[in-house]
Amino acid sequence: MKPVPAVAVGAVIGAGFRYAITNAPGVDQIWSTLVINLLGCFALGIVLVHGERFLKLVPSLQPVWRPFLATGLLGGFTTTSAFALQSIELLQQANQFKFLILFSISIIGGLVAFHIAQKIAVTGLAK
Numbered sequence: 001m002k003p004v005p006a007v008a009v010g011a012v013i014g015a016g017f018r019y020a021i022t023n024a025p026g027v028d029q030i031w032s033t034l035v036i037n038l039l040g041c042f043a044l045g046i047v048l049v050h051g052e053r054f055l056k057l058v059p060s061l062q063p064v065w066r067p068f069l070a071t072g073l074l075g076g077f078t079t080t081s082a083f084a085l086q087s088i089e090l091l092q093q094a095n096q097f098k099f100l101i102l103f104s105i106s107i108i109g110g111l112v113a114f115h116i117a118q119k120i121a122v123t124g125l126a127k
Contacts, residue, residue, distance in 0.1 A: 001064050006068035013073055016076075018036055018078075030098075034083075034105060042117040047069045049118055086102065090102065
């Protein structure tokens, strides 16, 4: 498989997961988007550290694993556009407090989740 089809397949799967989670009964779309984006950042940290190591066992997957997982699956799963839309809607509704919480946790939390995942993954490699 070539990288472009791998990205497309991953994106379909990731977007399907995101849609299922955000549209589940009783789920608040704003907070589910936040959780999805934080999980995506965490997963990306793990994938980027461990992907090379584990997939060396299957040389034929080398050219497509990262595009499939990082760009396709996790890119389709996470969503900056929904985050942007929900942030603007909160501001338009004059809900500055909820906006600040969402914005702060999304940006800082995403960076922290990625960093923690990388630390966990690298520590696992050292064992």
